[in-house]
Structure formats: C-alpha cells, structure tokens
Amino acid sequence: MTEHIRFQQTESTDARSVSEAGYRAAMSRLAGAVHLVTTDGMSGRAGFTASAVCSVSDAPPTLLVCLNRTSSAYPVFSKAEILCVNTLGASQRDIASAFGGKTAMDERFAAARWTRLMTGAPVLQDALVSFDCRIVARMPVRTHDVLFCEVEAVLEGQVEDCLVYANRTYHSFAQPARPA
Numbered sequence: 001m002t003e004h005i006r007f008q009q010t011e012s013t014d015a016r017s018v019s020e021a022g023y024r025a026a027m028s029r030l031a032g033a034v035h036l037v038t039t040d041g042m043s044g045r046a047g048f049t050a051s052a053v054c055s056v057s058d059a060p061p062t063l064l065v066c067l068n069r070t071s072s073a074y075p076v077f078s079k080a081e082i083l084c085v086n087t088l089g090a091s092q093r094d095i096a097s098a099f100g101g102k103t104a105m106d107e108r109f110a111a112a113r114w115t116r117l118m119t120g121a122p123v124l125q126d127a128l129v130s131f132d133c134r135i136v137a138r139m140p141v142r143t144h145d146v147l148f149c150e151v152e153a154v155l156e157g158q159v160e161d162c163l164v165y166a167n168r169t170y171h172s173f174a175q176p177a178r179p180a
C-alpha cells in the first residue's frame with residue numbers, strides 16, 4: 001500500500017526574484033545521469049525520460065523520482081505500484097529521445113528490448129544499471145509528484161560510458177575504472 005505524504009505548501013509571494021525560465025536556465029548548467037522510468041501492470045504500461053532521480057537511503061535501499069503531473073505518463077504512474085529506473089549508457093541517446101516526450105507509448109517501448117526482474121516492471125536490456133522498485137510513498141510537490149521507491153532488485157549491465165544530460169544536450173562520460 002502506497003503511503004501518501006502531505007507537503008506543507010508555503011505562501012507564494014507575488015514578487016518572485018527567480019522566474020521559471022531563469023530557474024530552468026540555471027538548472028541546465030547541472031550535469032546529470034539520464035534514466036528511463038518504466039512501469040507495467042493493471043494500470044497500464046508507460047515510461048518517460050527522467051533526470052530528477054536521486055538516492056534517498058541504503059537501508060532499506062530507497063530512491064526517489066519526480067514526475068510532472070502534466071506528463072502523458074502520469075495517469076498510469078499515478079495508479080502504479082511498481083517501477084523500474086533504467087540508467088542509460090552513452091550509446092542509448094536515441095532511446096532517451098524516444099521516451100523524452102511527444103511519442104506514443106507503444107512506439108517508445110518498440111524502440112528497445114525489455115526483460116523483467118522481481119516486480120514485473122519493464123527492465124531495459126543493456127541499461128548501464130536498472131533499479132527494480134516498489135513505490136512505497138508519494139508526495140505531491142508543486143507541479144510534480146515525488147515517488148519514493150524501495151529497490152527490490154538491481155541489474156548491472158556491461159560497463160560502458162555513461163549518458164549525461166547537461167546544457168540541454170546529451171553527452172558521453174567515460175566510466176572510470178573501478179578500484180581493484
């Protein structure tokens with residue numbers, strides 16, 4: 001059962017010093033990993049490209065995903081109990097674009113090959129790493145829902161360069177070798 005957490009909205013002031021466009025321009029300077037967030041089940045199949053993904057806790061392993069409520073994927077995710085966060089490698093920017101909006105859901109999923117782990121959520125074959133999750137809590141914050149997800153299984157793919165999103169474009173980042 002998903003826990004619904006209430007967010008205390010603070011009073012908005014009319015005289016905002018930072019505009020939406022100014023905030024987005026500032027955020028575009030941050031480099032981040034690119035993920036496909038996917039789900040499948042009674043509520044349907046859906047997926048979207050996401051950069052707003054963050055580790056919350058390692059005990060139990062928990063991450064969060066921020067999903068805009070205007071997204072075409074939202075109606076499905078609002079009822080979903082499971083999801084998979086598939087972190088992309090540098091060779092997967094076409095899949096990132098397909099899931100980045102304005103493409104029909106069936107067409108998005110046809111652009112890649114899929115498998116499953118524990119929960120039944122779609123796991124992208126050849127992802128850099130996939131986190132198979134159960135959604136344990138939701139918090140609506142402003143325009144987005146924050147989904148808190150407990151990680152039930154992890155699949156690490158072949159080591160390749162990471163896909164990075166920065167300055168509104170995709171880049172490759174060489175995965176440093178792991179210390180012995």
Ligand SMILES: NC(=O)C1=CN([C@@H]2O[C@H](COP(=O)(O)OP(=O)(O)OC[C@H]3O[C@@H](n4cnc5c(N)ncnc54)[C@H](O)[C@@H]3O)[C@@H](O)[C@H]2O)C=CC1
Nearest residue numbers: 023024025027028030050051052066067068143167168169
């Ligand atoms: N967190 C989110 O919801 C994100 C949404 N996007 C969406 O993808 C599309 C392409 O974006 P860009 O080419 O990067 O240009 P952009 O100027 O729309 O976004 C620049 C940066 O601002 C942030 N951002 C953008 N829209 C946001 C939103 N609605 N809520 C919170 N943060 C947001 C992200 O960090 C993004 O990398 C846009 O429609 C954008 O809204 C992109 C990145 C993150």
Ligand SMILES: Cc1cc2nc3c(=O)[nH]c(=O)nc-3n(C[C@H](O)[C@H](O)[C@H](O)COP(=O)(O)O)c2cc1C
Nearest residue numbers: 048049050051052066067068071072099100101102
């Ligand atoms: C690089 C990138 C990162 C994105 N990150 C997020 C995100 O973290 N959360 C989100 O709700 N939308 C994010 N989006 C936007 C969604 O992928 C996209 O809007 C979504 O697929 C909905 O589009 P649609 O309504 O046409 O389906 C991102 C888009 C791109 C290109």
